[in-house]
Amino acid sequence: MSQTDTLLVELGTEELPPKALRALGTAFRDGIVGGLAQRGLEHGAVQWFASPRRLAVLIDAVALEAPDREQEIQGPPADKARDEQGNWTPAALGFARKQGLEPDALSVVDTPKGPRLCLRTTLRGAQLRADFNDIIHASIRELPIPKRMRWGASRVEFVRPVHWVVAMLGSECDFGPVLGLPTGNTTRGHRFHSSGEIRLQRPQEYAEKLAAAKVIADFDERQAMIRAQIEVEASALQAHAVIDPDLLDEVTGLVEWPVALTGNFESRFLSVPAEALVSSMKEHQKYFHLVDADGALLPHFITLCNIESTDPAQVIAGNERVIRPRLSDAAFFFETDKKQSLHSRLDGLRTIVFQQKLGSLYDKSQRVARLAGELAALLGGNAADAQRAGLLCKADLGTQMVLEFADMQGIAGAYYARHDGEAENVAAAVEEHYWPRYAGDRLPTGLTAAAVGVADRLDTLVGIFGIGQPPTGSR
Secondary structure, X not given: OOXXXXXXXXXXXXXXXXXXXXXXXXXXXXXXXXXXXXXXXXXXXXXXXXXXXXXXXXXXXXXXXXXXXXEEXXXXXXXXXXXXXXXXXXXXXXXXXXXXXXXXXXXXXXXXXXXXXXXXXXXXXXXXXXXXXXXXXXXXXXXXXXXOEOOOOOOOOEOOOEEEEEEEEOOEOOOOOEOOXXXXXXXXXXXXXXXXXXXXXXXXXXXXXXXXXXXXOOHHHHHHHHHHHHHHHHHHOOOEEOOOHHHHHHHHOOOOOOEEEXXXXXXXXXXXXXXXXXXXHHHHHOOEEEEOXXXXXXXXEEEEEOOOOOOHHHHXXXXXXXXXXXXXXXXXXXXXXXXXXXXXXXXXXXXXXXXXXXXXXXXXXXXXXXXXXXXXXXXXXXXXHHHHHHHHOOHHHHOHHHHXXXXXXXXXXXXXXXXXXXXXXXXXXXXXXXXXXXXXXXXXXXXXXXXXXXXXXXXXXXXXXXOOOOOOOOO
């Protein structure tokens, strides 16, 4: 049984892209594990780490040497290895020369195709100490990094500048340079709550010593902490926190020592469409919003800090100051847009090109309106309402709200249609004709919305095929 030891590799960087952090962490893990498997090096449990300033992999019981293996290289048929005089034929001599041997060193083996010349050799198993550096470099090359960067005078490239590299097998830590830096056994803690280097005596100390330096390196552990803290903050207000998985992943990629804090905004902003407020808090500030038992938005938010402040009230006040202008903008856009009806905005669509050969959005809305009316009549719905909804379904694209918050497309239009006194099924169709937006998404709730949605898609499909630009897998 070969000797084993614990492996640790860490890349210490400047702040990594938060949205890509989970993918980078798992890819780095898979690269290291794949490098071991490729060399026949067995191992035990694998743990991966990813925080804003590091990617790391810890593997228990890694074999330091792979077993030797037998290799059999077959050559020409044995009956063609010698001529009538018993001399080696050119085929046999060529095969032996290729293997760096004399023909007499070859043996004959039985195969399903008859006896053949053969070379049997014993290949020594891979040595982890010798291959460790290559495994790390191969893992780095395979990371899903669309665009790498250089820093300083170095020609080294990575997603962000790298400042230290840990590579350990047990207590050994010198395995040659990686990304232009020497490998070692020193890591670093939290950017603000820790100072100096942290020396590791054994790989098993990694997570514990970082936690003492205010870094929760395990991505999943840190995410669980964030979720728990958010739920505690929400329960204090007898509210429910809406935790979007993508936002949770992103926030987990922004902090190493998460601290959840609750802030507030003025109740007057609740007159603005909740979707716009949520978009502003979520997309711009990375806040989690709160709702009551009925799902109505509450004037509170939860933010995650990367520090333990001695005066959290100041941190909360700062976040409240930042969000107030953004919510004020949303309120201003909403009130300004309502001064003009959706129908009066139709002429503005003449200047917005849908497709060069298919005309403007005004042209498209006219086509969709006619087709939606015909479809609604066939479906047993209200043709006049479907035609009206088709006419108005793109009108909100010229509003300030949609220009500022692109994800309000359709949603804003429904609010404005209701404000204008349009029929409820018309207003609903302005929003719902975009459903489903992706596979598995919700479907329109009424015949009017369904008719407009089908008409919109039919118009697009017939149009692009008609001009010779059929859809492809990438568009």
